[in-house]
Amino acid sequence: MESPDEPEAILRGQAHIWRQMFAFADSMALKCAVELRIPDIIHSYGGGPVTLAQIASRIPAPSPGTTYLARIMRLLVRNNIFSAQRCQPDGGHESQETLYGITPSSRWLLQGPGSELSLAPLVLMENHPWLMSPWHCFSDCIKTGGVAFEMAHGCKIWDFASANPEFNRLFNDGMAGTSKILVRAIVEGYKAGFKSIGSLVDVGGGIGVTLATIIKSFPHIQGINFDLPHVIATAPAHDGITHVGGDMFETIPHAEAVFMKGIMHDWGNEDCVKILRNCRKAIPEKNGKVIIADFMLKPEGNGMFDEIGTVLDLVMMAHCSGGKERDELEWKNIVEKGGFPRYNIIKTSSLLFIIEAYPL
Numbered sequence: 001m002e003s004p005d006e007p008e009a010i011l012r013g014q015a016h017i018w019r020q021m022f023a024f025a026d027s028m029a030l031k032c033a034v035e036l037r038i039p040d041i042i043h044s045y046g047g048g049p050v051t052l053a054q055i056a057s058r059i060p061a062p063s064p065g066t067t068y069l070a071r072i073m074r075l076l077v078r079n080n081i082f083s084a085q086r087c088q089p090d091g092g093h094e095s096q097e098t099l100y101g102i103t104p105s106s107r108w109l110l111q112g113p114g115s116e117l118s119l120a121p122l123v124l125m126e127n128h129p130w131l132m133s134p135w136h137c138f139s140d141c142i143k144t145g146g147v148a149f150e151m152a153h154g155c156k157i158w159d160f161a162s163a164n165p166e167f168n169r170l171f172n173d174g175m176a177g178t179s180k181i182l183v184r185a186i187v188e189g190y191k192a193g194f195k196s197i198g199s200l201v202d203v204g205g206g207i208g209v210t211l212a213t214i215i216k217s218f219p220h221i222q223g224i225n226f227d228l229p230h231v232i233a234t235a236p237a238h239d240g241i242t243h244v245g246g247d248m249f250e251t252i253p254h255a256e257a258v259f260m261k262g263i264m265h266d267w268g269n270e271d272c273v274k275i276l277r278n279c280r281k282a283i284p285e286k287n288g289k290v291i292i293a294d295f296m297l298k299p300e301g302n303g304m305f306d307e308i309g310t311v312l313d314l315v316m317m318a319h320c321s322g323g324k325e326r327d328e329l330e331w332k333n334i335v336e337k338g339g340f341p342r343y344n345i346i347k348t349s350s351l352l353f354i355i356e357a358y359p360l
């Protein structure tokens with residue numbers, strides 16, 4: 001094995017820091033491609049191969065800068081977001097032309113036809129300066145114990161959303177887009193669990209996309225979508241769903257079961273226990289249950305979604321007050337303290353796990 005003091009290892013360490021220092025270039029190039037809808041443009045040509053000129057011709061601008069575009073594409077090809085092959089135009093020998101294509105990754109970035117399941121809204125949301133600025137506050141947070149989002153914006157994320165309709169839309173669209181992907185896996189992985197429920201309240205359900213997807217598969221369920229009033233105010237009507245505005249720290253509408261996706265990881269342990277206790281009051285003692293769909297941290301794991309866990313944990317640190325990802329033991333502790341001594345953990349085919357918790 002190479003010693004860490006070998007000149008080669010030291011040089012490789014330096015190269016590694018260069019790459020890490022500019023890791024944001026990857027997400028900024030990705031964001032640029034999504035903003036310009038490059039995946040959709042290539043998809044409209046049957047997924048490629050397409051020339052740079054063909055891509056540029058579909059960008060809505062009088063004369064798009066193709067030299068900039070080529071450089072963005074070069075990095076995205078290197079990151080396997082797009083594929084590239086070289087060809088010689090007209091059989092000539094002087095210059096080679098690059099032809100671009102879609103990859104299994106860029107399929108997840110479509111926003112037009114074929115985009116039913118898309119991560120594009122989340123790319124735009126997470127990389128917006130509003131959500132990027134708290135990342136600059138981590139060292140101050142460590143020194144003072146403050147909350148990054150509050151340091152950057154002077155208020156909690158939910159109050160910022162309430163006061164800023166554009167951020168509210170950006171956030172809700174990002175959540176709703178991702179939900180379509182994750183809920184498909186939840187519905188698939190928890191069929192028997194949903195079949196036995198007559199009514200379900202989705203706590204922090206956003207604009208109702210998650211619950212609408214569940215109810216499409218299980219139309220016998222009466223759904224209540226519950227979120228803060230400013231979110232409910234923008235929620236479209238969905239068949240089989242009643243929207244209710246309120247605060248989960250006050251009271252939660254009654255139903256046979258409570259569903260919560262991506263809620264617990266927004267909050268610290270004490271707040272989670274408060275929410276779970278209110279969930280317990282909202283469901284029948286006998287046969288009631290809480291269905292938590294959230295991430296399960298496995299920092300050393302080598303599963304497909306394990307690596308993103310430590311990153312998502314910092315996303316929670318950047319945006320939420322006390323939010324964090326949890327490993328199995330941490331989940332056990334808050335679920336039990338919240339009044340649910342019995343629970344099962346079910347893995348889905350997405351990055352989320354289901355924790356099905358019972359009051360008895």
Ligand SMILES: C[S@@+](CC[C@H](N)C(=O)[O-])C[C@H]1O[C@@H](n2cnc3c(N)ncnc32)[C@H](O)[C@@H]1O
Pocket residue numbers: 158175176179203204205206207210226227228231246247248249260261262263266
């Ligand atoms: C991370 S989002 C998850 C949205 C949705 N469950 C999903 O997975 O797409 C958290 C949601 O919790 C809602 N929320 C935050 N504080 C709340 C409160 N006190 N009562 C009810 N909902 C709240 C937010 O408005 C937001 O819609």
